[in-house]
Amino acid sequence: MKCAEVRKFVRLYLDSELDAKQSFEVQQHLELCAECAGLFEAEKKFDQRLGRFLRSADAAPALWKKIEAQIAPAPLAKFKAFWPLALAASLIIATGVAFFTRSRNLDLAKAVEECHSAYVHQITTPEFSGPVPEKIAQQFDGRLDAEAFAYRPSERAFTTSGARLCHVEGVPVALILGHCAETPVSMIVFRKSELDHFPETKRKLESGDPIACSRSGRYQFAARFVDDHVVCIVGDEPRPALEDLLRTVRGADG
Amino acid sequence: MNNQEQHSAAARFLGLLRPIETDLENYSRRMVFDRRDCEDALQNAVLRAFRAFDRYHDDASFRAWMFKILTNEIFAINRKRGRVAEFEVSVEPEEMEEFASLDFAGDVPLSWETLADTLDEELLAALQSLNQSERAVLLMRAIGDLRYREISECLGIPLGSVMGNLSRARQKMRDAILRAQRRESL
Numbered sequence: 079m080k081c082a083e084v085r086k087f088v089r090l091y092l093d094s095e096l097d098a099k100q101s102f103e104v105q106q107h108l109e110l111c112a113e114c115a116g117l118f119e120a121e122k123k124f125d126q127r128l129g130r131f132l133r134s135a136d137a138a139p140a141l142w143k144k145i146e147a148q149i150a151p152a153p154l155a156k157f158k159a160f161w162p163l164a165l166a167a168s169l170i171i172a173t174g175v176a177f178f179t180r181s182r183n184l185d186l187a188k189a190v191e192e193c194h195s196a197y198v199h200q201i202t203t204p205e206f207s208g209p210v211p212e213k214i215a216q217q218f219d220g221r222l223d224a225e226a227f228a229y230r231p232s233e234r235a236f237t238t239s240g241a242r243l244c245h246v247e248g249v250p251v252a253l254i255l256g257h258c259a260e261t262p263v264s265m266i267v268f269r270k271s272e273l274d275h276f277p278e279t280k281r282k283l284e285s286g287d288p289i290a291c292s293r294s295g296r297y298q299f300a301a302r303f304v305d306d307h308v309v310c311i312v313g314d315e316p317r318p319a320l321e322d323l324l325r326t327v328r329g330a331d332g
Numbered sequence: 333m334n335n336q337e338q339h340s341a342a343a344r345f346l347g348l349l350r351p352i353e354t355d356l357e358n359y360s361r362r363m364v365f366d367r368r369d370c371e372d373a374l375q376n377a378v379l380r381a382f383r384a385f386d387r388y389h390d391d392a393s394f395r396a397w398m399f400k401i402l403t404n405e406i407f408a409i410n411r412k413r414g415r416v417a418e419f420e421v422s423v424e425p426e427e428m429e430e431f432a433s434l435d436f437a438g439d440v441p442l443s444w445e446t447l448a449d450t451l452d453e454e455l456l457a458a459l460q461s462l463n464q465s466e467r468a469v470l471l472m473r474a475i476g477d478l479r480y481r482e483i484s485e486c487l488g489i490p491l492g493s494v495m496g497n498l499s500r501a502r503q504k505m506r507d508a509i510l511r512a513q514r515r516e517s518l
Contacts, residue, residue, distance in 0.1 A: 089499075093473065093479075093480070094479070095479065095480055124502075124505075124506065124509070125474070127451075127509075128455070128474055128502075128505055129474050129475070131451075131452055131455045131456075132358060132362060132459075132471065132474050132475050133354075133355075133358045133475060134452075138357065138371070141357070141371050141374065141375075142353050142357075144375070145374065145375050145378050145379075146346060146349075148375075148379060149342050149345060149346060149378070149379070149382050150339065150342040150343070150346060188477070191351065192348070192393060192394055192395070195347060195348055195351065196348070196394075198347065199343065199344040199347040199348065200340075200344065201344055201348075247479075295351045296350075296351060
């Protein structure tokens with residue numbers, strides 16, 4: 079790709095709107111061309127500064143408390159007697175939120191958060207356990223394989239309740255649902271070739287980091303390459319525990 | 333729906349809502365024409381969404397679904413304030429590439445991020461000068477982190493219009509940066 083083309087597409091690249099091939103070509107060009115890379119950095123800074131300005135309004139926790147109380151009045155009423163405890167918990171949560179919002183989420187971590195959140199809140203449930211049913215395999219559209227559903231951590235702490243096919247930012251993924259002790263943990267597996275949809279994660283994994291870690295909203299996230307796949311684990315577990323779990327992940331023949 | 337089911341639905345709904353509350357609030361504050369309407373818009377939108385939660389499908393993006401409901405609420409409120417939505421369709425999908433090429437900040441000075449508070453003033457003035465469609469598209473992208481296709485579905489406008497509005501809005505914000513820099517150098 080030449081400079082003129084890259085400049086035409088760089089805005090779409092930053093917005094993650096290019097297809098995998100174009101995105102890869104832009105990325106390759108930016109690695110080689112200092113001038114385009116400089117302009118790309120300027121545009122990225124523009125996004126960051128604009129984002130900071132647009133998000134700078136004062137938050138109104140009291141408003142959200144009022145709104146949430148209208149949705150779940152009974153449970154909130156129950157906790158009235160425990161207000162000192164609730165206050166302490168709120169402070170801990172607020173400190174946590176302030177800390178976590180400072181650390182930037184990787185694009186893939188951000189994309190899979192909803193998937194895991196839906197599992198935690200029992201909106202998403204497993205579709206099958208054991209071999210991939212034929213009618214699901216037909217939906218792979220040549221972009222996923224049954225092997226993706228066979229990855230499991232060898233660690234005994236992880237128990238799986240089944241799997242389902244999902245789409246994350248349009249990418250078909252194997253979603254393997256399980257628990258570590260009582261904590262829900264999601265494992266997301268997809269083909270390495272689809273990683274172009276998540277350029278930040280791709281850069282991190284290809285820069286030599288064996289494991290890419292990040293927050294995924296309120297959860298922890300870790301990802302790494304295993305054979306021809308990208309394997310991610312998301313859960314409300316300490317980051318080192320997730321990393322350890324991820325290191326033990328093997329495919330069907332591993 | 334019995335009591336237990338209601339509590340379970342509320343817990344699921346709140347579990348999805350909480351991670352995006354701040355984004356919804358920032359979006360609402362920047363979108364309403366009158367700041368006093370922000371809280372009403374949020375409250376009405378969240379309650380409306382909860383009432384319709386049984387129609388939400390888990391394979392769709394909850395974030396995009398909530399932004400759509402909130403946007404409809406804000407437009408209704410803004411309309412009452414006497415401002416009409418401006419969704420003129422001016423760009424066709426095949427013109428997307430042309431707009432993509434306009435949307436690049438080659439003319440923004442590299443040193444601009446060192447500008448002082450004057451920049452926020454200029455950015456605020458530029459934001460207020462955007463028409464409703466430009467503002468909605470810019471905020472949905474910058475705060476909501478929505479994809480172009482999701483914005484197009486939220487607003488019921490073609491993808492080309494999303495790109496056109498986004499391009500114009502960003503250009504106006506970049507112009508604000510240049511103005512702030514000129515003011516600083518005076």
